[in-house]
Amino acid sequence: MSLKKWAYGIKGKVKIAAVLGGVLSLLLWSNLMDRKRVTQLQTSFSAIYEDRLMVEGFIFDLSSILHEREQLVISSLNSHQLNAATSAHLKALDVKMSSLVEDYASTQFTDLEKRVFLEFKELVPSISQIGYDLKDNSLAETNKTLTHKGLAKLTVLSNIQTSEGQRLWEETNGIMLQKQSSSQFEIISLIALAIMIQVLLFSSTSVFKKIQQKPHLN
Template sequence: MKWTYSIPDKFKASLLLTGVIVIILFNNLSERTNTRQLKSAFESIYEDRLMAESYILELSEELHEIENRLDNQGSISPFQVDDYFQKLDQISLRYLNTKLTEEEEVHFVKFEEITWDIANGLREGTNVERQILAAFVELKELSQIQLKEAQKLMGQTGRIFSTGSLYSQFEIALLIIAGLFVQAILFASKTVKAISKVPPQLN
């Protein structure tokens, strides 16, 4: 511990402590960035995945309603067709306001083309059972995409949490080291003062 009695070594220790403070400040900025990333990821899980899944469920329910009406009545009046597809359009617009991946866009475009064919077929009185089944296939694909993208986002949040935990542990270790340096310097200063107060005749 002789280094604690030397002014140059104290200067080096001071530089080291300054470095520790800079690292801690940098870590604090990193944690703020991580917090923003976590907030963005959680918002995306809710707005772009959970809400999108709820819209897919609504679209599926409307198609099931059309299917049940056809099974029970054999046909749907033009007025009812317009009512059903007005609802489908409203749900589709809400779905389009979520963040779509390229794969999602491809399947949703296919879904919209199929529902357009269903509407035209119902107005013309033709059999649309095959188109309805194809629409359900596209909705299933879209639902699978929501699950896959949500899993990606959860993996991203897990990595952010792990990084933040590692930074926190590193920061604690630096603070402990800094505390030990400060204690060593203070102890050395007190010792020097105590020795200087010893009467000359006792030396």
């Protein structure tokens, strides 16, 4: 009898160990997936901030510079002179515009965004030359044409930020929902584990009692 009890005890322990091992493996896998999702969330939030919100700020500043530059040139043409203060202001705007373009260039681009950005970047040297030579008869038209081209490119880039930001936000929400489902799965797994262990323990106890019965007393 003791040999049967020992054999059944070993068999019960093996079942419990197998259940524990299976559930713990699932929990370990779930934990690894959670870590991966946290990394994805960090990447998404970083992209939203660094490559979308910051870039939107660059675009706003570049648009402001183009507007201000255009008005300075118009003012100089109307007065038929380019004074030292206006010239210095134009140069300061050109330096700031070049700096913003370089900052923008260091961010992550979509394929469309990269193409439009390069088109805008090609306009910058020509825009930076406007206003220093008032003797140019076509200066007024050149100022208007290049400024409006630059602003049009910036509008497209701004629209891209909006659509990409929305896409990243939806992606982030999807990751958060996956993480929530994973947490629920872990809770359910723990509850199932507790129930299975209880069933195996009670089953073992019931068999032990039957084995311990003495037939001649029945």
